[in-house]
Amino acid sequence: MELPSFLFDLTGEGDKPSLEYANEIFRMLEVTKVRKKQVLLNLGEVADSVFIVKSGILKGSIIDEFGEMHTVRFVADGDVITSMYSFIDQKPSELQIECVEAGEILFFKYQDFEYIGKIYSGLSHAFHKIMLKRYHDMLDEKSRMISDDATTRYVKFMERYAFIIDRLPLKEIASFLGIRQQSLSRLRGKMDEVVS
Missing domain, CATH: 2.60.120.10 (Jelly Rolls)
Structure with a gap:
């Protein structure tokens, strides 16, 4: 190793x-x-x-x-x-x-x-x-x-932890960002709509 x-x-x-x-x-x-x-x-x-x-x-x-x-x-x-x-x-x-x-x-x-x-x-x-x-x-x-607002925090989080973001449960990301899991789900949904 x-x-x-x-x-x-x-x-x-x-x-x-x-x-x-x-x-x-x-x-x-x-x-x-x-x-x-x-x-x-x-x-x-x-x-x-x-x-x-x-x-x-x-x-x-x-x-x-x-x-x-x-x-x-x-x-x-x-x-x-x-x-x-x-x-x-x-x-x-x-x-x-x-x-x-x-x-x-x-x-x-x-x-x-x-x-x-x-x-x-x-x-x-x-x-x-x-x-x-x-x-x-x-x-x-x-x-x-x-x-930072929640959106900015999430964008920075995605940049910082891009290599593991797909391996992290939503509740862990929400805890890190200091927001509720439901709020994070809504935020991700809005960001997906913007990208689409």
């Missing part, structure tokens, strides 16, 4: 570890089959793994003050997700990670991260930079969507 794109991101110039380090990390990863709706990280649990998607789709969700869950991110084949601050600080997670689609996941455990970090001093810094960039990209995406 090829090295996941996330580990390639850890290689390169400057203060990043080399491809040799990434290959060593890759050999440490556990591969596990996951089923649809399986929760990999519950709210309030400490994140002890970074999840690298070999196949399938995962979603990250948060809970609002009314107890409602809201999807904030989807990741699919070759991408990565964790509750960043929970993983780094080993504190309870405010993000829940769940399988939207069955598949296979590679687990990069916290104890492996600590071990590799001691051997390769550049790893921790590179990892932090990559994960923080991904986290800020997600926040930027969500914050920009707040001021």
Whole structure:
């Protein structure tokens, strides 16, 4: 199997570890089959793994003050997700990670991260930079969507997630967009009429 794109991101110039380090990390990863709706990280649990998607789709969700869950991110084949601050600080997670689609996941455990970090001093810094960039990209995406109307949010969603949109249930897309499923169905219907 090829090295996941996330580990390639850890290689390169400057203060990043080399491809040799990434290959060593890759050999440490556990591969596990996951089923649809399986929760990999519950709210309030400490994140002890970074999840690298070999196949399938995962979603990250948060809970609002009314107890409602809201999807904030989807990741699919070759991408990565964790509750960043929970993983780094080993504190309870405010993000829940769940399988939207069955598949296979590679687990990069916290104890492996600590071990590799001691051997390769550049790893921790590179990892932090990559994960923080991904986290800020997600926040930027969500914050920009707040001021958009539902149609604009959906158009941007289709652009961002074009590679998996046909694999996502309507209710998951609606949750991500912050609208009701019925509203999304009507919106899609109107957009189809315009295209026809």
